[in-house]
Amino acid sequence: MSSESPNIARTALLKHLDRVYEMARVLAPTEKRASKLVEATYRRAAQSAPPASSEVRPWLLRLLLQTYATRRSDAATTSSVSTMRRPADLLQDFRFQAAEDALQRALPVAFALQPARKQLVLTLCDIVSLELPEAAAVLDTDPQTLDDELGAARHALWTTARRELTKGERELIAEELADDALQDALSRVVAPHLAPLPPTLRPSVSAIIEQPASAPEAPDDVPDDVDASISSPPFESTSSEPDESERAHYVRRSGFALLIILVTGLVGYLLTSYLTPSSPPASTDLIHLSVQQADAVEPGLQTRNPAEAELFVEEQLGRQIAIPRIDSAMLRGVSIVEMDGGVRVPAFIFADATSDHRITTYAYTYAVIDRFGERVQLAQDVRQELQEEQQINLHSSGESGVLVWRVRDDIYVAVTKADPRRVRTRIGPSS
Numbered sequence: 001m002s003s004e005s006p007n008i009a010r011t012a013l014l015k016h017l018d019r020v021y022e023m024a025r026v027l028a029p030t031e032k033r034a035s036k037l038v039e040a041t042y043r044r045a046a047q048s049a050p051p052a053s054s055e056v057r058p059w060l061l062r063l064l065l066q067t068y069a070t071r072r073s074d075a076a077t078t079s080s081v082s083t084m085r086r087p088a089d090l091l092q093d094f095r096f097q098a099a100e101d102a103l104q105r106a107l108p109v110a111f112a113l114q115p116a117r118k119q120l121v122l123t124l125c126d127i128v129s130l131e132l133p134e135a136a137a138v139l140d141t142d143p144q145t146l147d148d149e150l151g152a153a154r155h156a157l158w159t160t161a162r163r164e165l166t167k168g169e170r171e172l173i174a175e176e177l178a179d180d181a182l183q184d185a186l187s188r189v190v191a192p193h194l195a196p197l198p199p200t201l202r203p204s205v206s207a208i209i210e211q212p213a214s215a216p217e218a219p220d221d222v223p224d225d226v227d228a229s230i231s232s233p234p235f236e237s238t239s240s241e242p243d244e245s246e247r248a249h250y251v252r253r254s255g256f257a258l259l260i261i262l263v264t265g266l267v268g269y270l271l272t273s274y275l276t277p278s279s280p281p282a283s284t285d286l287i288h289l290s291v292q293q294a295d296a297v298e299p300g301l302q303t304r305n306p307a308e309a310e311l312f313v314e315e316q317l318g319r320q321i322a323i324p325r326i327d328s329a330m331l332r333g334v335s336i337v338e339m340d341g342g343v344r345v346p347a348f349i350f351a352d353a354t355s356d357h358r359i360t361t362y363a364y365t366y367a368v369i370d371r372f373g374e375r376v377q378l379a380q381d382v383r384q385e386l387q388e389e390q391q392i393n394l395h396s397s398g399e400s401g402v403l404v405w406r407v408r409d410d411i412y413v414a415v416t417k418a419d420p421r422r423v424r425t426r427i428g429p430s431s
Contacts, residue, residue: 106164299333
């Protein structure tokens with residue numbers, strides 16, 4: 001140990017503060033946690049006899065790792081590095097932060113690419129954080145329908161975000177982040193643009209509330225606090241390259257412009273959806289709708305195992321369902337199909353060995369059909385046929401044959417270009 005004076009020892013410790021903090025930022029994902037870790041490390045260092053000046057930096061970094069390991073576990077540590085957590089464990093926070101950073105980087109583009117209705121649903125439920133009944137009241141729909149819409153919107157957002165990520169980033173996110181990380185990240189990305197209130201807004205609204213009749217109404221076509229520099233070139237420096245402050249100002253201004261575009265799109269959607277009178281849409285027959293989408297259904301999960309497909313449906317929709325058995329037809333996969341109005345329905349894809357045609361089999365319930373409202377109807381004659389359980393009924397639509405039957409609460413609609421009469425004889429009890 002060194003016999004250096006306290007002032008020299010203090011100088012030697014502080015000399016390496018930058019390096020210690022850099023290492024702490026690798027271990028702790030936030031500035032606050034890293035600072036706390038550094039403080040705890042230097043507290044231990046101040047209570048110990050430091051080594052010679054040439055050995056202080058590795059000693060401090062070693063002490064930092066020991067302090068981190070102690071804070072991560074209730075078990076006491078000794079001065080031996082062998083008693084600490086594995087390096088992979090020590091870097092877990094860094095992996096977590098890298099996963100969050102990657103997700104938050106991809107989300108703005110993914111959100112901007114969503115249809116206006118999905119943006120609105122995500123904004124109300126995941127950013128403004130309204131409960132489903134509240135958000136449903138805003139959108140003039142029922143909570144169950146909105147719940148289906150919200151699930152579809154989150155799925156679409158994640159699918160789009162995945163395209164913006166590298167393979168390594170996707171794997172890191174899958175390993176490190178929880179299932180609800182998407183909505184948490186979306187809130188953190190967008191919410192800062194929604195607050196705080198402009199300082200003059202509260203007094204203005206208070207005045208309107210107190211004297212609504214006398215409060216002057218501001219014209220809608222006057223731009224709010226328009227920066228005159230927007231119409232001028234973004235960089236007017238006399239040098240050939242803009243300086244960093246000008247560049248940062250331009251980037252911030254561009255970011256606000258993008259946000260204005262998104263908000264304008266949502267406002268336009270709301271005006272179109274809620275202020276424009278429109279006649280109720282004509283209803284579509286459920287069988288016809290099923291046939292329309294059958295050829296375009298692609299597996300969300302490719303599997304030949306019925307149990308895996310059933311588990312997939314349960315995880316995605318919370319429904320426990322039995323897959324029908326079709327002799328001489330091999331299960332190829334399962335998909336969650338977004339139907340009219342965002343209603344999500346499981347569909348099983350079979351390959352028919354006797355005809356080389358596919359058999360797309362939807363699994364509805366009466367509750368799911370009711371969510372379509374007036375948009376999609378189940379014909380009265382089909383409803384009567386379904387009163388008898390396990391009876392397989394034949395229908396046709398264009399070039400496709402359709403088989404419809406019910407097993408308890410599940411209503412199966414199988415669409416195929418194979419001969420439906422021959423398929424019917426091969427349908428057995430559900431697995």
